[in-house]
Amino acid sequence: MNHIVGDLGDYQTPRLGRIEARTHPFVVQHLDPRKERSRAMSDYAVTPVQPIVQGLVTIPSGTPGGPVIFTGKGALPTVTRDPASGSGQGAFILTLDQGLPGNAGALQPLPDQPGATFPAVPDARTLVTVRGDPNIAPPVTTITQIAVAYITSPTPGVGVTQIEIVLTIAGVGTDPVGTNGNGFEVVVWKGVESP
Amino acid sequence: MTDYAAAPLQPIAHGVITIVSGNPVFTGKGVAAIFRGAFPGTFLLVLGAVATPQNPSIVGTQGLDPNFARSFVTVRGQATGGLPSTTIDQKSIDYPTQLGANVSIVRVVLVAAGVGVDPSGVNGNGCEVIVWYGNAGMPTGYSATLVGPLFNKPQ
Numbered sequence: 001m002n003h004i005v006g007d008l009g010d011y012q013t014p015r016l017g018r019i020e021a022r023t024h025p026f027v028v029q030h031l032d033p034r035k036e037r038s039r040a041m042s043d044y045a046v047t048p049v050q051p052i053v054q055g056l057v058t059i060p061s062g063t064p065g066g067p068v069i070f071t072g073k074g075a076l077p078t079v080t081r082d083p084a085s086g087s088g089q090g091a092f093i094l095t096l097d098q099g100l101p102g103n104a105g106a107l108q109p110l111p112d113q114p115g116a117t118f119p120a121v122p123d124a125r126t127l128v129t130v131r132g133d134p135n136i137a138p139p140v141t142t143i144t145q146i147a148v149a150y151i152t153s154p155t156p157g158v159g160v161t162q163i164e165i166v167l168t169i170a171g172v173g174t175d176p177v178g179t180n181g182n183g184f185e186v187v188v189w190k191g192v193e194s195p
Numbered sequence: 196m197t198d199y200a201a202a203p204l205q206p207i208a209h210g211v212i213t214i215v216s217g218n219p220v221f222t223g224k225g226v227a228a229i230f231r232g233a234f235p236g237t238f239l240l241v242l243g244a245v246a247t248p249q250n251p252s253i254v255g256t257q258g259l260d261p262n263f264a265r266s267f268v269t270v271r272g273q274a275t276g277g278l279p280s281t282t283i284d285q286k287s288i289d290y291p292t293q294l295g296a297n298v299s300i301v302r303v304v305l306v307a308a309g310v311g312v313d314p315s316g317v318n319g320n321g322c323e324v325i326v327w328y329g330n331a332g333m334p335t336g337y338s339a340t341l342v343g344p345l346f347n348k349p350q
Contacts (some may be wrong), residue, residue: 045328049205084277119213148279148323149274164279171282173280
């Protein structure tokens, strides 16, 4: 287990709040809410957006069901597929990269309040945009449904280490290749939950 | 802010909408209350007008100029077992106009196959919402010049 300390930082002082620092394999520290704002932020903002993951997921072979890669920062290059997808397509699991500054490799799985279990993963925010097929005009995508889910590590004391993105057409898992699209962009950042 | 950025992205509200016992609940920052709209799958988020130490957003009583409102919605996949997918195939945002043409309400609409649905059960497991102000930033030192409220049209 690497002892990676993440930070949200800000524009002036880059090491303010921890996202989730694992100083010990079973001890997890979360962002200190008192440090989430900085003088560089506008007064109306509740928190800055500084992604812990941003990149592009593609299937270089262009073949549905083919190997998937992540190009960007914050996640490992190898993307796995969820076998629960009956079609064998459309369900992609990104693994957070715990080796990067600003990303401790895990998100908080439950609210801060003792005993609280709702909502799960209260502060994860993910944005997904499918790229259209450039070979057709207009370059649209046929994918109609996009969902995200968060996978908690089975290791006690470790938070959410994987993010799943599910792309479907009428409920059928579909890869964003060919006429269905040309990969997808993904951004993940950590919000701050309510007190 | 980097010199190539057009504007900082600093949310005035962000969080997760979940359905508990049939009622919508918002967990996050910047939203003072959540209500159902007139149809299933329609939710009204009331932006907080008063800042508190735990919830520092200051939209103010004048609300937000809708021309500069920017929102994102991401549905969380169903947690009923199996593939965490969603049936929701249409998502939209609008800002109901209020007196004075400013807004303090963000309306989120979720639809599956043409019918409004809640993001619960097979339809999903809540949805993430981010609202930010799209006109932040100045050529020289936005932090020194941007002071709320955000709605600053001539009255």
